[in-house]
Amino acid sequence: MAVIDTALPVALDRTSETPLAVQLADALRASASTGHLRGGDRLPSTRALADRLGVSRTVTSAAYEQLHAEGWILGRHGSGTYVTTSPPSGRPERRAVVAGEEPPSNLLVLAPGLPWAEGLDKAAWRRAWRAASDTAPSWYAQRSGLPEYRAAIAEHLLRHRGLDAGTESVLATGGTTAAVIELAAAVLRPGDLVAIEEPGYQRAVHAFRRAGMRVVGAAVDAEGLRPDTVPDGVRAVYCSPAHQYPMGGRMSAARRVELVERARAEDFLVVEDDYDGELRYDVAPLPLLAALAPDVVAHLGTTSKILTPTLGAGWMVAPSSVTSAVLEYREVTGTRPSHAGQRVIVELARHGDLGRHLRRLRRELSERRSMLVGAFGKAGIPVLGDDAGAHLVVPLASAEDERERLASAKRRGLLLDGLGRHFARTPSTFGVAVGYAGCSREALRDSLGVLVDLLRVKPR
Template identity: 75%
Template sequence: MSETALPVRLDRKSELPLAVQLADALRDAAATGHLRGGDRLPSTRALAERLGVSRTVTSAAYEQLHAEGWIAGRHGSGTYVTTSPPGSRSVSGAVPGEVRDRTDLLDLTPGVPWADGLDRAAWRRAWRAAGDPMPAYREHRAGLPDYRAAVTEHLLRHRGLATHAVLSTGGTTAAVFELAGAVLSRDDVVAIEEPGYQRAVQTFRRAGLRVVGVPVDGEGLRPDAIPQGVRAVYCSPAHQYPMGSRMSASRRVELVDRARTDGILLIEDDYDGELRFDVAPLPLLAALAPDVVAHLGTTSKILTPTLGAGWMVAPPPVAAAVLEYRERTGTRPSPAGQRIVVELARHGDLGRHLRKLRRELSERRTMLSAALSAAGIPLLGDDAGAHLVVPFDSAETERARLAEAERAGIRLDGLARHFAGTPTVHGVAIGYAGCSREALASALPTLVGLLGKRPVG
């Protein structure tokens, strides 16, 4: 830390000795994080000159802090701040309203990726290489060219989508926010799966749009239930979230026909489309109807949500509107996460990780479904993704099982929270990617015992 950054102000009119004031100021700076362990302090002579005091004052302050354990001298190097000594006041740093994860629970909720499966050497190599380029002097509103090229190759290899019109995004929710602001108008009606992705629901609503729910079944969203007058339809046809069904080929054709007839924008959320284990996935809606589909993808489920890296493939007028919106609002996705993806793709690490991820999650799903099926517990969802659903007969049973699981040290996800309206189906969604395989195997007896209990009521 530079000397000019030292947060020290001395009051010469105070009855408190200057040495005490200086020690208090430096102690507070270390306790609040303005000074950190390892920061080098100026010499007593240099600090005295800067503050306009005698060296006796700075020497006395340093001696006091050294005795208390706040600072330490290194022979021939100088004086450094240590870590806060035992018993010193801690600084929380918590933001009001911040929800902290409970580390005492085994997290079996969906949406958590298998981040521990990333090759650490490849991860470190990608971060180092991502830091090599000098800072850009201008923004890339559409995304870094290398990132867009990497996503283009990824979509062709892993999703069968041939395109060169890729826009980078900050992730699925960020892309929904941009579509709501750039393409849709206030009071437009958006149809969304019910149950469905509630962050999308809230994003549309915060943008002033009206949201209507459309029921889903074993073949995905029901196009026949989409009301008249909707401006857009948001859906997850490859692996419906949270129920896990796949939209049938006939429904995809029906949905596209409806979109073209009524001028509807289809927003395709392909949040984990790379993760199929049984058969090859059906063609993307964007491949079937690129003129009416905005396709959204993300690295959140295949790598980590901390990268904030996603993509959009949209009809030219929609893509142009999104770019104009970014120009008008001064927004654009952060390039940092994009650079990491570029480096992982450049060396083949992304492809290797995907192959490893599919094998691991397929084996975990087999282990979980076999244990539940052997106990006669029904399951819902295709052999894909990183979660499955156990249905219940009532809301009371769902609430009871969630509470019992938490008391047993397991966090599950109830279906009720995935409804924008009144829940019509009940159960729990079980994610199997966020923990270790050993932890999942250890939890299976408890999980089977809980979910196999008689219904409540």
Template identity: 60%
Template sequence: MTNRFEELPIELDRSGLTPLSVQVAAGLRSAAASGTLRLGDRLPSSRSLADQLSVSRTVVAAAYDQLHAEGWIDGRTGSGTYLLAAPEITEPRPTAPKPVDTTAELLDLGPGAPCAEMIDRAAWRRAWRAAADRPPRTRKDRAGEPEFRDAVAEHLLRHRGLSAGGATVVLATSGSSAAVTEFACAVLRPGDRVAMEDPGYRRAARGFREAGMRVAPVPVDAEGLRVDRVPEDVKVVYCTPAHQYPLGGRMPAARRVRLIEFARRHGILVIEDDYDGELRYDTAPLPLLAALAPDVVVHLGTTSKILSPSLGAGWLVAAPGVAQTILDYRRRTGTGPTPAGQLVLAELARHGDLARHLRKLRRELPPRRALLVEELRRRGLEVRGDDAGSHVVVPLDSAADEARVIAAARRRGVYLVGLADHYIGDPHSFGIALGYSALPESALGTAARIAGYCLARS
């Protein structure tokens, strides 16, 4: 954080009727509105500012108190006072405003984004060049590029303990969401019922529904999907056992066994979405459902959380019968995943860059999580979620609290996501899911302070 007060053009009218403290506050607001002070900047101490303006320290303290009450600044014990928000400058409206993505202009604390900053750019460029050097294909392999499938099999064995092959088949996909829709169209029939975690991954629920399935919301607790609440007439159970999305719990071994027994007893399939299973920092991950029961589990993985969604590549591991049904569907419809992203991942794996990147993520993400959690708990906030993945959850009492916090953070330049956005049925618990991987560490500190301030005032 910087202190650039020397550049602030604050002028005081000592002969006027406006109190000096009000003039100081107005000067700081003006500096923030003009951009001379930026979000996250540390303001000078009250003593330092008083000396520079030749006023009493009481005058500056009163100005700071007013700005704090208005929500523009916040003090941190032992660290200083920071700018949380900037007033808007009133300007004439353009006659034809251009549409903009306002979210892109905010500090992103939403969940589900990768830490693209940590990608080795030299390795990234080398992989794309190598992929582009391949001669154009006249036909693509519906199962996926062989090099990609081999790389995924090696990746799953080394990083997830899953031996893919023999009893299972690896297929390339265009990512988890696309894989869900494709699975539903190929394996299920319109009208079939699918059980899904609630709250959970709404994009997957949308994929099932667009394919004609009926979605049955199933509650979750601190240990993930409530197996005892799964309806007996479903054809598929979709879950995120390694790191429940979005609440962050881990399904323990006993519940995993109960889910597998349920699937076998009722002759159904379980879709295991392992969207960020590689990102575990406290303990070794539990065995994948697919490793315990390859006969009834369809395993999904993706590059979008460990690398970048720009690759558009993922994988599906399933029993030969299920895999063949999906391949038959691809041949009938002329569909299949695009090779480009697959070839890039294969090149990253071939040179050892993928493994190095994962080691770097496991080393660099825990301090970011600690920074965010420390800031939240410093304000007396409860933080939930395993030491894994790239987001945590702060519970709130109501949907109104969620809306207030999200709106307050947006006004101060931070993008937040509420739990209500992740419910498939009617929301019944509330809170904010905060990601810590999308921002550089310097910006994360600023965003964390703003989010903590808004949450503490809810």
């Protein structure tokens, strides 16, 4: 039962495991912090306070000694004990965490960039986490990533992306955006000119700009990035050649050759974002730029789109000068990607669950895409993008049309994405990007009627 002092807001709980002296010191400290006690206020003697609270003098003496050591109170000989510190002039502000990216629960999210997380085999997921937790905690910060993770990714790249990199060439990352941040900080310099697809991945744009780079757009069309629109003097070109984000095209072989030849001649780095390169349904996954020109290409990959962002695991395969600079940056900043997600990937790969999931994922998303394309085709709705990935694009005529359809979709319970926000400068292409991985197949099927009605070509 608590004993409450009538002069001071002190409550001592004798059933608590916290010592009474600590409770008393905490209560008096809180009173001085919030203004109930102010600088110059005289405290009861240790004997008087002990009598009031019904505790031994040892308790009050210990509490006073602690507060004296912290500078909250001061004993004056022959006069008593006084509070020395007044509270801050303003009450401390409680800082709430700003709301993140979680969408409203009343909307069906059909936006690009989401994985088919519900399709993960729950038994395999639990088994991987249990096995990962059986591994002894690391005592050493392996800044390049766990060797077994790097080996698993090297095998993944060879089997699913045709890149024979070898374990020693793989660098673990926290994902593609995290890798871009590291490249900007470790390899490039403030003021460097970086070309990025327009429209393109805006998190990369912001990452480069925050690091002091000057960002310029390079045009894209149905064949991906147009190398002829990359200006002279760039230090890096960021692109997504296998499945351009967000338009969905693939860079042609001729353009790939043109880009890497320019990179070699002009000494710039090509940053290849292969965010969902494993997800192709018409042909085998396209060869990587890193396989064509490993001397000038930094290849970035992630598990966020093929598995889940929960793991925070990705990879980089780049020229040794680039990976060395990134490792040096990690050393001086004390940063590294988390080992936990890497260990889960290792276990998923070890038992064959990663490969099985990829096969199921390709089959599932291919059928979902066919369902959407078929329904849109019957309604005369045009679709852009290759038979790949987890989203498609419906072109529109104007920014106003795009805004109206997105707003109408929200009113009808759907969250879609517009092309306008994917431009670093003034948008020049408009449309709606429809993602089909982040919900159940049933929910997607049930939304078809609304989608067709929303995106149907308006009569003039």
